[in-house]
Amino acid sequence: MKTVTENIIEVEMLVKKFGNFTACRDLTFEVKKGEIFGFLGANGAGKTTAIKILCGLWKPTSGKALIGGFDVYTETNKIKKNIGYMSQKFSLYEDLTPVENIRFYGGIYGLSRSLIKEKTALALHELGLEEVKDLHVSAMPLGWKQKLAFTVAMLHEPKIVFLDEPTGGVDPITRRQFWNMIYQAAHRGITIFVTTHYMDEAEYCDRVSIMVDGEIKALDTPDKLKEMYESQTMNEVFLKLARG
Amino acid sequence: MKNLLGFVKKEFFHIFRDYRTLLILFGMPVVQLLVFGFALTNDIKNARIAILDHSKDNITSKLTQKILSSGYFILAQNLDSEAGIEDAFKQGNIKQVLIFEADFAEKIEREGTASMQILADASDPNVAKILTNYTTAIVSDFQRELLADKKLPIEVKTEVRMLYNAEMKSVFMFVPGVITVLLLLISAMMTSISIAREKEMGTMEVLLVSPLKPIQIIIGKVVPYVLLAFVIALVILILGYFVFGVPIRGSLILLLGYSLVYILLSLSLGIFISSVVESQQVAMLISMVALMLPTILLSGFIFPIENMPWPLQWLANVIPAKWFIIVMRGVMLKGIGVQILWKETLILFGMIAFFIALSVRKFKIRLQ
Structure with missing residues (x-):
């Protein structure tokens, strides 16, 4: 492992315009390796657009962005191999079993058959899914789907995992358990880039950025932000910023 | 290539685990053919x-x-x-x-x-x-x-022979028609629905973020339906041949080749539909209203195009099924080949190119 201060995501003056509308305006930030980076903002603040650019799905209008050292303009293929992605929808195939889901996603990332087998056994064991491994995903409770989706997103051992509102619609206890998984991943040196609506979750992040109307209005550790905005909770910070 | 195989396999899981759809897929050709063949004849007896x-x-x-x-x-x-x-x-x-x-x-x-x-x-x-x-x-x-016993001043004797379908069996018309409708249904509707489902479930996002190229995703989604549609075309041809005695006078290879071209055309239509819709329901609705109805009503499958008012005749020209039915009847009943059907062949290929170009354009706009 290299130094802790190594930047895995570097974004500078990133702009994305759709016609006259500017979805992202001059975004500048960096994320360190192994960091849990919270990316907050109200709906329509430009979070999704930013994530799509960082994942190599969309090209920015101008500015610079390096993901794991790869350029979002020219090296999207390399970016894609090095990132994992999980959304609120959990993105599993409901009519396949957990094992088939793992096998499929392992396959599209080009993992070898033996590696997939090994990973499958490990995942089933860790998630306690051995009993339900022949059940279709549609029959599983939401919390299990969420954990399975996270495991699937981590199959190819990406350097960065993008989590787009990964805890939407999940109960508090399951959310807590899910954050434990996130901590473990971060502990192994994987960078977590997470968006969320739950302000209590923002407190779990190492650093948090808050986006308002396409711009990053604040970026620091949760404690410093609370101090800066004289607030007790991240929720207050968020409201003060969002209301301008 | 290997990840593509896994993709195709996964797609087959989807198809075979959806019993209802599967039943419809394989039940419909048989039922439609039997209904059209036995019940819905234009000939009146007794x-x-x-x-x-x-x-x-x-x-x-x-x-x-x-x-x-x-x-x-x-x-x-x-x-x-x-x-x-x-x-x-x-x-x-x-x-x-x-x-x-x-x-x-x-x-x-x-x-x-x-x-x-x-x-x-x-x-x-x-x-x-x-x-x-x-x-x-x-x-x-x-x-x-x-x-007869009296002398006629003059007499014109007419002798009528019905070529290509001597007994004027309606089923000769329906077999090509049923193939046309079903291939469209399977290829266009099923692919558009299954791509829309990936969008709806959010799995499409994950696929796009993965190292798979968009073209690989499309091919992976489409290959199973090509195979399925082809098998169903064969089933209908075999049923038509053995149960109703519908002949295949032209080249069988050519006939299957044309079926494949038409399947590809329907798929490109399906891909185009899925590139404009976000949900399975809308995909289904568009396939039904914009594809199935015109195909059944305006393709010449049931109602002769020549009898339609000119706006409808004009409209019929943009319906792929019209050209495929001409080709099918030509090859099956008249036994003609590409040298006569070159115009229709060109039109079919032109339509494929058109819809694929349209989908690619649509896709590029989304990526910008």
Whole structure:
């Protein structure tokens, strides 16, 4: 492992315009390796657009962005191999079993058959899914789907995992358990880039950025932000910023 | 290549685990073909008629005999007076009434002319028309027999032969039609729905974020449906051939080749649809309304295009099925090949290129 201060995501003056509308305006930030980076903002603040650019799905209008050292303009293929992605929808195939889901996603990332087998056994064991491994995903409770989706997103051992509102619609206890998984991943040196609506979750992040109307209005550790905005909770910070 | 195989396998899981769809996929061709083949024929046999004979002489009874022995008609009742006609029709089981005027034979003998009236139930205009045509044909035939012993000043003899479908079986038209409709249904509707499902479930996002290229995603989604559609085309051809005796006079290879081209065309349509919709419901609705209806109504499958008003005839030109049906009938029934069907072939390929280009453009706009 290299130094802790190594930047895995570097974004500078990133702009994305759709016609006259500017979805992202001059975004500048960096994320360190192994960091849990919270990316907050109200709906329509430009979070999704930013994530799509960082994942190599969309090209920015101008500015610079390096993901794991790869350029979002020219090296999207390399970016894609090095990132994992999980959304609120959990993105599993409901009519396949957990094992088939793992096998499929392992396959599209080009993992070898033996590696997939090994990973499958490990995942089933860790998630306690051995009993339900022949059940279709549609029959599983939401919390299990969420954990399975996270495991699937981590199959190819990406350097960065993008989590787009990964805890939407999940109960508090399951959310807590899910954050434990996130901590473990971060502990192994994987960078977590997470968006969320739950302000209590923002407190779990190492650093948090808050986006308002396409711009990053604040970026620091949760404690410093609370101090800066004289607030007790991240929720207050968020409201003060969002209301301008 | 390896990850593509996994993709295709996964797609087959989707298809085979959805029992209802699978049942529809394989049940529909069989049911449609049997229904169209046995039930929905345009030929009319054993139509029930009534006869009101005011004359009751040897000529009217001979003519009646001739009409009834044709196989098209069954005598349901003999009427005594005009008063009964209305009732006979209203009860609904009689399609046609024949009325001979009084002194029929005598008038023919003396004046050389006698009249009979044909009343038909035109609440179903097609049937009425066909039946009156049958009847007048039989009557004029009878007329010629009567004249046989007398010398005619001049005579034109017509001899009719129905080429390519000597017995005028409707099923000869329906087999190509059913293939056309079903291939479109499977290829366009099923692919558009299955791609829309990935979007709806959010799995499409994950696929796009993965190292798979968009073209690989599309191919992975499409390959299973190509195979499925091809198998179903074969099933229909085999059923048509062995159950209904529909011939394949042209090259079988060519026929299968054309089927593949049409499957690809339908797939490109399906991909185009899925590139504009976000949900399975909308994909299904568009496939049904924008594809199925025009294909059934305007492709010449059931209703002849020549009889349509010109705006519809013009519209029919942009419907892929129209060209495929021409090709299918040409190859199956007439036994012709590409040298005659080159125009239709070019149009089919042109349409594929058009829809793929459109989808790619749409996709690029989304990526910008």
